[in-house]
Amino acid sequence: MKKIVLTGGGTAGHVTPNIALMPSLIEEGYEIEYIGSYTGIEKQLIEAENIPYHCISSGKLRRYFSTKNFSDIFRVLRGIIQANRLLRKIKPDVVFSKGGFVSVPVCLAAGFRHIPVIIHESDMTPGLANRIAMKKATNVCCNFPETVKYLPEGKAVLTGSPIRQELLKGDKNAGLRLCGFNDKKPIILVVGGSTGAKHVNDAIYDVLPELLEKYQVCHLCGKGKTEPKYDTLPGYKQFEYISEEMKDLFAMADIVVSRAGANAICELLALKKPNLLIPLSAKASRGDQILNAKSFKEHGYSLVLDEDELIKDDKIQGKLLLDEINKLYDNKDSFISKMSESKQADSIANIIELIKKNTK
Known part of the structure; x- marks a missing residue:
């Protein structure tokens, strides 16, 4: 049987595309194992899929000075040694990486062992982890046409981003039951990513009474970021994180407020959900979400609210958020129309063919 090692982690966005590929990989006869942190x-996500999971050491590779950079170098080196041992034991035919710092030791070790490596870059420009790992890659898949110019010549393949197919099969009524909502008021789904988004959460709380006059709000706050004092508010439901029922929450939602991670926005596009994107500020990131959001805004798929405008002089501009949400809802049909015109690439089929081509 053909074997493949999948890797990637740190956030759900570095894992869910791998999960999206799994059914097709199994259908093609691949035995799957996963290497993560x-x-x-x-x-948690991979073990729930009953896929063999192997842990290695990993360190964050920072672009700024930090004393942790010195200790993390040794964590990365330890991770490379551990990954090398695992690859020698597993003997995969090919490695597929979705990025994140844990993937760097795996890709480097695979390169040393002459195992074909395929990397997927979701964002407009490659992150540091992928820039390091792609030196050992056979091919680098990308999501945006604009990304090709940032990738090594001859390695770039425009594939699109794998979307979990179950997201397309949500049950609105199941979502309503999960949240205790009804169909008398429109529903906003607020998604801050798997780790949450404090500024987005705080801004939602700031205008929650006004929002609940017109809408019902389902709020994914992030691990450890829920606020119990809001639990009893009628028309408001908060969760730390949702996995299996996410399809039902999407089916239930009329509009979505979201960060602008590439995987998240591609899911919104595939589902044709009108959305307000609040990309992570360049002060707290390399600015990839800002570029992603700009592209979607230019295509007419999204409204965009800069985080620096939302939080100005350390004060939450709640009215601005409220106005943008109302604007999105009032014009939701035009956004749905634009998204319906998108020629969404058959990304899973594209990537599976690339994996088959590179299987030793």
């Missing part, structure tokens, strides 16, 4: 969200 000891404590990342990937461990």
